[in-house]
Amino acid sequence: MILTFFRNLIRDLRRQPLRTSLTLSGVGWGTFAVVILLAFGSAVSRQNLKTFRGVGQGFVIAFPASTTVTYRGLPKGRLVRLTPEQVLLAGQKIPGIKRTSFEFTATRAIRYRREDVLNTVRGVTVGYGDIRNIIAGEGRYLNDADVSQKRRVCVLGDTVTENLFHEEKAVGRTVFIEGLPFTVVGVMKKKIQTSNFSGQRDEHCAFIPWTTYSALFGDKYIGSLIFQPANPADSKRTIRLMREELGKLAGFSPDDNDALFVWDWTEFEKSFSIFFLAFNVFLGVIGAFTLLVGGVGVASIMLVVVEERTKEIGIKLAVGAKRRHILWQFFTESLAIVLLGGGLGFLFAALVLKALPVEKIEEFVGIPLLNPTVGVATILILLTIGIISGLMPARRAASTNPIEALRK
Amino acid sequence: MIEMERISKVYRMGEVRLEALKEISLRIEAAEFISIMGPSGSGKSTLLNIIGCLDTPSGGSYFLEEKNVAGLGFDELSTVRNRKIGFVFQNFNLLPYATTYENIELPMLFNGRSGKRRRERVRELLEMVGLVEWQHHRPSELSGGQQQRVAIARALANDPSLILADEPTGNLDSKTGEEIMGLFVKLQGQGRTILMVTHDTHIASYSQRTIQLLDGRIV
Ligand SMILES: Nc1ncnc2c1ncn2[C@@H]1O[C@H](COP(=O)(O)OP(=O)(O)OP(=O)(O)O)[C@@H](O)[C@H]1O
Ligand SMILES: [Mg+2]
Numbered sequence: 001m002i003l004t005f006f007r008n009l010i011r012d013l014r015r016q017p018l019r020t021s022l023t024l025s026g027v028g029w030g031t032f033a034v035v036i037l038l039a040f041g042s043a044v045s046r047q048n049l050k051t052f053r054g055v056g057q058g059f060v061i062a063f064p065a066s067t068t069v070t071y072r073g074l075p076k077g078r079l080v081r082l083t084p085e086q087v088l089l090a091g092q093k094i095p096g097i098k099r100t101s102f103e104f105t106a107t108r109a110i111r112y113r114r115e116d117v118l119n120t121v122r123g124v125t126v127g128y129g130d131i132r133n134i135i136a137g138e139g140r141y142l143n144d145a146d147v148s149q150k151r152r153v154c155v156l157g158d159t160v161t162e163n164l165f166h167e168e169k170a171v172g173r174t175v176f177i178e179g180l181p182f183t184v185v186g187v188m189k190k191k192i193q194t195s196n197f198s199g200q201r202d203e204h205c206a207f208i209p210w211t212t213y214s215a216l217f218g219d220k221y222i223g224s225l226i227f228q229p230a231n232p233a234d235s236k237r238t239i240r241l242m243r244e245e246l247g248k249l250a251g252f253s254p255d256d257n258d259a260l261f262v263w264d265w266t267e268f269e270k271s272f273s274i275f276f277l278a279f280n281v282f283l284g285v286i287g288a289f290t291l292l293v294g295g296v297g298v299a300s301i302m303l304v305v306v307e308e309r310t311k312e313i314g315i316k317l318a319v320g321a322k323r324r325h326i327l328w329q330f331f332t333e334s335l336a337i338v339l340l341g342g343g344l345g346f347l348f349a350a351l352v353l354k355a356l357p358v359e360k361i362e363e364f365v366g367i368p369l370l371n372p373t374v375g376v377a378t379i380l381i382l383l384t385i386g387i388i389s390g391l392m393p394a395r396r397a398a399s400t401n402p403i404e405a406l407r408k
Numbered sequence: 409m410i411e412m413e414r415i416s417k418v419y420r421m422g423e424v425r426l427e428a429l430k431e432i433s434l435r436i437e438a439a440e441f442i443s444i445m446g447p448s449g450s451g452k453s454t455l456l457n458i459i460g461c462l463d464t465p466s467g468g469s470y471f472l473e474e475k476n477v478a479g480l481g482f483d484e485l486s487t488v489r490n491r492k493i494g495f496v497f498q499n500f501n502l503l504p505y506a507t508t509y510e511n512i513e514l515p516m517l518f519n520g521r522s523g524k525r526r527r528e529r530v531r532e533l534l535e536m537v538g539l540v541e542w543q544h545h546r547p548s549e550l551s552g553g554q555q556q557r558v559a560i561a562r563a564l565a566n567d568p569s570l571i572l573a574d575e576p577t578g579n580l581d582s583k584t585g586e587e588i589m590g591l592f593v594k595l596q597g598q599g600r601t602i603l604m605v606t607h608d609t610h611i612a613s614y615s616q617r618t619i620q621l622l623d624g625r626i627v
Contacts, residue, residue: 004517015505315501318462319515319562320490322483402462406501 008329009336016305023298024341027385030294031345032352034287034378039353039368041283045276047366052272054193054202056132056265058232060239061197063224063261064250071253080259081221082250084210090245091227096238098230101128102222104213105199110206111176112164119160120199121177121206123213129155131228134202137189139171142209146185150211155186159203177206180216197263198224232266239264288381295338295385302334302393313397314405327398334390342382346375409570409601410436410459415468417454417624428454430624431468438569441592441602443612446621452605453574455621459603460493460572461485473569490518494563496573500555502547508534508558509543515565533561537591553584560591571595573604577611589614 013020064080084102091100104123109116128134129141136155146153154175161170161184170184193201213219229238239262243254252259306313313326353368417429428451436442444452457463458470461477464485470477477488495501502511512533516526534540537557547555556576563571573592577585585608593614596602606612620627 004523011505311501312503315503316514316518317486318460318489318495318501320486320518320566322486322518324483325518403457406462406497 005332009333012333013337019301019305020337023294023301023337024344026294026297027291027338027341027382028294028345028348030287030291031342031378031382032349033290034284034381035346035349035370035374036352036368037283037287038280038374038377039349039370040365041280042371042374043366043368045280047362048276049269049272050366051192052195052269053133054191055195055197056226057228058266058269059131059226059228060235060242060265061224061226061263062239062242063198064222065258065261067252067256068258069253069256071247071251071256074251078251080250080252082225082246083220084214084222086246086249087222087225090242090249093245094238094241096230096234097242098228099127099131100225100227101125101131102210102225103128104210104217104219105223106217106219107199108178108206109176110160110164111179112173115164117160117163119204119206121208121213122199123210123217123219124207125210128207128226131226132202133191134207135189135191136186138169139184139186141186142207147209147211150215151209152180152182152212152216153185153208154182155188155207156184157188157201157203157205158190160206161187175206177208178217182206182208229266232269235264235266284377284381288385291381291385294341295389298334298337298341298386299389299392302330302337302389303396305333306330306393306397309397310400310405311408313400314402314408317400317402318406323398326400327394329394330397331390331394334393335386338382338386338389342378342386346378409438409440409473410434411469411471412459413469415455415458415465415470417451417458417463418466428624429458429465432624432626433468434619434626436601436603438601439596439599440617441596441615442604442617442619443615444603444605444619444621445607445609445612450621451624452621454624456572456574456603456605459570460495461488462495486518490515491566492568492570494560494565494568494571496556496559496563496571496576498575498578500547500552500559500579502555502558502562504547507544507546508539508550511547511558512561512565514562519566529565533564536564537561551584552580553587556580556584556588557591560588560595564595569600571600571602573602575605575607577606577608582610585611 064082066080067076067078070076087102088100091097101124106121107118108121110119124142126142126144126147134141137158141155142153145151154177156170164175170187173184174181175184188202191202199205227238227242229235240254243260246260247254316326350370353370356368358367412432412434414431414433415429416427416431419426419428432455444455446452454463458465465478472488472492480488503514509530512530513526516529534543537560539554539557542550542554547558550558577588580588589611592602592604604615612618
């Protein structure tokens with residue numbers, strides 16, 4: 001039965017090679033367009049999200065500034081100064097905060113042998129690396145012992161490493177920061193970072209334990225603090241609690257928005273994701289319309305086919321075919337054309353994606369891939385269009401009057 | 409076998425009202441071989457189509473093997489045609505792209521017979537009409553007489569008790585027509601009821617009874 005079904009199907013399709021190939025290529029082209037658009041669309045979003053995350057992931061950053069309202073008898077216009085201990089204490093007290101960190105920042109001279117640069121040096125905590133996506137490509141990142149023992153160690157950004165060491169291996173060597181020797185324990189893995197908040201991008205920076213920084217350069221008050229809410233959607237509440245806690249410790253009103261200048265990076269990330277979701281839906285809709293044109297082609301050609309095959313339908317009805325037999329025959333034929341054309345388009349798109357010069361385009365659009373989302377979306381669109389374009393001709397065929405049909 | 413009471417068929421074309429059949433009453437026993445004759449436009453095909461459940465009457469009652477056919481729906485009529493009736497047409501009405509084998513098999517595809525039983529039955533029928541060597545040929549490669557034999561084999565696929573033939577020899581030469589009549593006589597011998605429309609008195613002489621139609625009435 002199944003075999004007969006496919007034999008008849010293939011025979012029906014082969015009987016009209018021109019028509020079959022036209023409809024097949026219509027649907028195939030539509031599918032090709034959908035797959036390519038979605039693959040590029042999702043690659044572009046992924047790439048942008050990745051470079052966006054170069055600065056860090058789901059965090060809030062705050063800079064102490066000066067007060068603009070009086071607070072418990074303290075005048076306005078006071079500088080807000082926060083110590084590392086205050087920040088860490090506040091972070092521990094507030095529920096729903098995953099990590100709290102801070103940094104001391106300044107531009108300082110870094111030297112290795114005859115190479116000399118003026119770059120940003122950051123005194124940071126161990127958790128800082130996790131928040132900011134600073135991952136050691138070689139060696140390691142800073143650890144708890146580095147911080148507690150105020151070790152003179154540093155992790156260097158990949159670019160500054162190149163500038164200082166050229167071809168040489170950096171890990172284990174000694175560099176001089178403001179003339180003081182530091183052992184390089186790690187080099188940051190290259191990351192694409194399109195945004196930043198203070199000083200140079202991470203690739204140019206040297207990261208040292210904050211305790212060392214404070215001891216050597218005398219800084220008492222942090223430059224900025226960053227923290228990561230356990231749930232990014234929870235950022236508003238944690239920001240409010242952070243203002244309250246730090247306000248109590250450093251003497252400013254929790255309603256004084258200017259005392260602590262806050263950037264909610266989770267907000268950016270959210271709108272960023274929404275933008276790219278919309279972008280992909282838009283591409284999908286364009287692709288679906290292209291495919292719809294192919295589907296309309298299938299439907300209209302199948303209507304002609306039904307018209308031409310009225311006699312055949314009449315014969316089948318005369319020997320006892322029921323409506324559903326006729327309906328099924330034409331429905332499966334349209335569906336088969338759509339799915340076959342879709343399969344060919346999909347295959348072609350896969351080949352094209354495979355043949356792309358990935359290295360040349362990755363920086364701009366990422367790597368377009370046939371990921372499951374693209375596959376599932378395409379299959380759903382194809383099925384919908386196949387069913388719609390098959391049902392109409394099939395219903396027309398099934399409503400044939402047998403005597404009229406036999407008279408043709 | 410067939411009991412018709414005051415069957416009428418009216419065609420309406422805009423203002424014009426055409427009575428193709430006028431209160432036809434008819435009784436046909438099982439295993440009768442009957443020919444229907446009459447001038448062109450007298451309603452022969454219309455009557456045959458109603459008997460064959462391809463068309464529905466405008467009025468009257470029709471019992472086929474004690475079953476009231478008048479009130480049946482589209483798919484129920486399909487089932488009746490499939491199980492009880494075999495059609496033979498003047499222009500054969502074979503599927504042009506299908507082989508002899510496939511054409512004969514066609515009625516069995518609509519009642520869920522197993523592939524094995526279908527194969528056996530097609531083989532039997534091919535032998536009966538003498539077309540075993542032609543089973544893989546298409547209608548266009550067959551002579552008129554051979555095509556009509558394919559059509560008869562197809563009509564017999566589900567072993568129906570009633571064979572309806574609308575001018576089955578109309579497109580055949582007289583010798584081939586006689587061969588087809590030979591087959592019909594054999595079918596009657598198997599106990600089947602045969603109704604045949606014809607213009608040819610010689611062909612009609614193979615039947616035992618002739619119904620004469622004139623202007624939609626039996627005369
Ligand atoms: N679908 C239809 N619509 C309108 N009139 C019809 C229709 N079918 C048949 N008629 C008319 O009904 C009458 C009987 O037609 P029918 O085909 O039964 O005649 P017939 O006896 O078979 O003629 P012939 O010997 O030419 O085949 C004719 O006048 C014909 O024009
Ligand atoms: Mg006629």
